[in-house]
Amino acid sequence: MKRLDKIEESKIYKSTTTVLSDVRSFVNEHAYNFGFGDKEISEIILAVDEACTNVIKHAYKGNLEAEFEVRVIASGIEFAVTVRDWGESFKPEEVPVPNIKEKMKVHKAGGLGIFLMRKLMDTVEYQEKGAANEVRLVRYLKNEPKA
Amino acid sequence: MNEFKVLTRDSGNAVVMELHGFLDAHTAPELEKTFSELIGKGKFNIVVNFSELNYISSAGLGVFMAYIDEIRTNHGDIKLANMQQKVYNVFDLLGFPFLYEIYKDQDEALRKFSNH
Numbered sequence A: 001m002k003r004l005d006k007i008e009e010s011k012i013y014k015s016t017t018t019v020l021s022d023v024r025s026f027v028n029e030h031a032y033n034f035g036f037g038d039k040e041i042s043e044i045i046l047a048v049d050e051a052c053t054n055v056i057k058h059a060y061k062g063n064l065e066a067e068f069e070v071r072v073i074a075s076g077i078e079f080a081v082t083v084r085d086w087g088e089s090f091k092p093e094e095v096p097v098p099n100i101k102e103k104m105k106v107h108k109a110g111g112l113g114i115f116l117m118r119k120l121m122d123t124v125e126y127q128e129k130g131a132a133n134e135v136r137l138v139r140y141l142k143n144e145p146k147a
Numbered sequence B: 001m002n003e004f005k006v007l008t009r010d011s012g013n014a015v016v017m018e019l020h021g022f023l024d025a026h027t028a029p030e031l032e033k034t035f036s037e038l039i040g041k042g043k044f045n046i047v048v049n050f051s052e053l054n055y056i057s058s059a060g061l062g063v064f065m066a067y068i069d070e071i072r073t074n075h076g077d078i079k080l081a082n083m084q085q086k087v088y089n090v091f092d093l094l095g096f097p098f099l100y101e102i103y104k105d106q107d108e109a110l111r112k113f114s115n116h
Helices: A017-034 A038-059 A100-106 A112-120 B028-040 B058-073 B085-093 B106-114
Strands: A006-014 A067-075 A078-085 A123-129 A132-140 B004-011 B014-023 B045-056 B077-081
Touching: A006 A017, A017 A038, A017 A067, A017 A078, A038 A067, A038 A078, A038 A112, A038 A132, A038 B058, A038 B085, A112 A123, A112 A132, A112 B058, A112 B085, B004 B028, B014 B028, B014 B106, B028 B058, B045 B058, B045 B085, B045 B106, B058 B077, B077 B106
Parallel strands: B014 B045, B045 B077
Antiparallel strands: A006 A067, A067 A078, A078 A132, A123 A132, B004 B014
8 A cells, every 4th residue: 555645634532531442543544554663553542542541531521522633644754643622721741750669559540641652752742722732742754664 | 442351260379360452541440340359359369461452551551550559468469461562562661560570471470379
């Protein structure tokens, strides 16, 4: 299959964890079409899952009627996924790097998602745009794209 | 939708927990329920077989963190086994290999319990 060197697609999802598997399929399809290999695709999928999980759990706090958007914009070597919500804004700088040993004691996994996103993607940027919050996750295509 | 299933069975003085499918924020509560039932029955020696688990996110990892302390306080452990590479990579990124015993093979993990 010929790779796509330009992608611009978006989808709106209800704020419930049942949509996470659909989000993963959506990102999987476009990351594959853009030419990423299996390992990179699974890393991008996980980072986007974590961003969406944060929106569902924290920005919307279980409001099932709320919606968020996942947009893929890819060109050149840049594959960017933006997750946008209109819920409570988020201050990433207030989330400390997790100490797993400490977290085991307090039985909480909070902060692991952001930590993973930063490990898995080349850049992770948070922005407030009016009433919207955006997290933009970028991964660069490093190897020669598949033919 | 991506499915998730947990099967448990006794093996000597331990319980083997087999995970199947996709473990994310949607399916993690099912795993929590299984851990909490085992703890309720006083079963603290747990081997988790990951061979059929295709995906894990931090919500899934959080479940292992939530119960390990209580289990170790009761002289048990959660030992992890048979992980696919992509699942292991996520555990590795978060430093789990320093805090949990991870085995290539379930039987090796079970033997560690039978030695006690």
